[in-house]
Amino acid sequence: MTNKHYAIIGGGINGLAVARQLLLDFPEAQVSVFEKEQDVAMHQSSHNSGVVHAGLYYEPGGLKARLCRRGAELVQQYCAENSIPYDECGKVVVALSKEEEGRLDAIYMKSLANKVPDVRMLSASEIRDVEPNCIGTKALYSPRTAIVSYGEIARHIAQEIKSKGGQIFLGRKVTSLSEKNQKITVHFEGNEHHGTQFDYAVSCAGLQSDRLAAQSGDIETPKIVPFFGQYYVIDENFKDHVKGLIYPVPDPKYPFLGVHFTKRIDGQMTIGPNAFISFGRENYSGKRINISDVYDFLTYKGFWKFSSKNMPAAVRELKTVLSQTNFVEEAAKYVPSLANVSAVPATRGIRAQAMESDGSLVDDFVIRKQGNITHIRNAPSPGATSSLAIAEYIVREVMTHH
Ligand SMILES: Cc1cc2nc3c(=O)[nH]c(=O)nc-3n(C[C@H](O)[C@H](O)[C@H](O)COP(=O)(O)OP(=O)(O)OC[C@H]3O[C@@H](n4cnc5c(N)ncnc54)[C@H](O)[C@@H]3O)c2cc1C
Structure with a gap:
């Protein structure tokens, strides 16, 4: 007591x-x-994707791996006990090339080490059994990944x-x-x-x-360096093209999960989030610049080191910031039937991501x-x-x- x-x-x-x-x-x-x-x-x-992550990606033995697995169980239990909607819609992480398959295998090994329940690899044809409109050469399937409203x-x-x-x-x-x-x-x-x-x-x-x-x-x-992530909601009539969650294989050089299809607990289907530096820590419209927030990262040597190391990924992400068409195209690589889908901007999220002074993201x-x-x-x-x-x-x- x-x-x-x-x-x-x-x-x-x-x-x-x-x-x-x-x-x-x-x-x-x-x-x-x-x-x-x-x-x-x-x-x-x-302001997030609302995904109850099953623990696929995290370094075995680290806090993320341990607390994500335990946390996912506790969130499921909390929702059940309090009648809060919880949808175990499942997730596929999809490789599009041999090179991505190698990285996907490494994630699979991590998910086994983290004791993620029921994960398995899918061949190109098996992907369609789970996500009929999705293409890829190989995928990691996590049927227990879920969605909620945090x-x-x-x-x-x-x-x-x-x-x-x-x-x-x-x-x-x-x-x-x-x-x-x-x-x-x-x-x-x-x-x-x-x-x-x-x-x-x-x-x-x-x-x-x-x-x-x-x-x-x-x-x-x-120090916290804010990275925003923009979401788009796709046309209601096309939302059934995706059953659950479709993710790319993350780029190991850029520590965000990549633009993905996310079913929302309210039934909407979103694409996002990309990842680009935010000109304000709490600037969700993206229209205003917060001088002290910008000053903070511009005067941080870690930010410049990070930027110089991540130029190609930053250029890729910038394209999705500047052009909605490019954003949808990125996602449609996985679901070609959505190549011309109309989408409207939804909310942004801004990540509280810590960065060391050597430019590495924690x-x-x-x-x-x-x-x-x-x-x-x-x-x-x-x-x-x-x-x-x-x-x-x-x-x-x-x-x-x-
Ligand atoms: C785009 C995006 C997608 C994400 N997707 C997922 C996902 O799918 N699954 C998942 O598990 N996680 C996801 N996350 C991460 C997840 O949202 C965060 O890890 C989590 O919400 C952090 O919660 P928090 O309470 O630490 O921070 P916050 O929710 O940011 O809360 C911090 C609070 O502190 C208050 N505060 C700050 N300073 C002060 C002060 N000086 N005095 C008083 N109050 C103060 C703020 O107003 C705020 O309410 C995502 C995050 C983002 C941005």
Whole structure:
């Protein structure tokens, strides 16, 4: 039993999952969530592909591999227990050439090492049994990959937190956390601070996580460099051309999964997301430029090193940014019957992707403890799938509750 005071910064799915886990493990604890927006889950947690990843791609033994597998089970269970829609629509990762087949075999080996249930390889003709309109030379099939709405799950968790006695404060932007004599003060914009002092704090600030960590005395790097991903919704009349999820074999030099067909839990079929540098960390329209966000990455030597190493992939992605036709063409390589489908731009998502100063993108989740403050410094995809397991990990393995 503990009746300690906990402050959680960030009301995305990870912050909410941590608050819930604390209340589950320590029903007497006093848990406060501080979120800068007027509602929970306004950023990555409601701007994503909605896929419950089964754990195919991740380095065996790493946090992503472990927490994605556990997280996928917990998300499925949470949806079942709370009557939240969950569709096990399955996924194919499709190779189009011999070279891609080699990379696909490597992903298959990883998925076996990660004990992903029921994965198997499909020959070119077997692909059509799963996705009748899809072409490829070989595919990896994961029948247990599913889709959900993480926004809905997050809002459900928020209700659960309140029903268990936790508090969620909206419109409260935290500027820093400070710790003295094992007591933590939460500082807000406008020089206010919350009357209560806290015993522990967990910062789950997504796109702002590096800034909040550095302002609270943690190390400066890795820094978040925002990459947006645009989605398009395809013409309703063509959505049945794809049954579930169709992904390309990821380019190992560019650590995003590539433009894919994603069925949505609301029944829409989307294409996306591409991946290109965003001129604002929270700029979903793409029309405005946030000077301080742009200044941040332009003055980061890691960004220039990353750019020089990834020019060909960046040019490929830029083509899909500049031309909707090119975007659809990329996806139609897998489903030729959709080559001329009309599509309308849907939302963008912006990834909180951490980058080291040598220009490498941080692959695994990074969760750091500094005194009694824990910072999530990197939780990109499959961060939503993993959220309930990330929460277990932070509450049971990273934090101490003396
Ligand atoms: C395009 C895209 C596609 C993706 N697809 C998938 C997918 O299919 N499957 C999957 O598992 N994952 C996916 N992800 C990743 C997933 O969305 C994230 O890993 C997950 O949502 C991260 O949750 P979070 O709570 O850490 O961050 P967020 O949801 O970004 O929440 C952080 C919260 O902190 C708040 N905050 C920030 N700074 C402060 C401050 N100073 N004071 C108070 N509050 C603050 C923000 O307002 C925000 O609400 C995708 C991400 C993107 C962008």
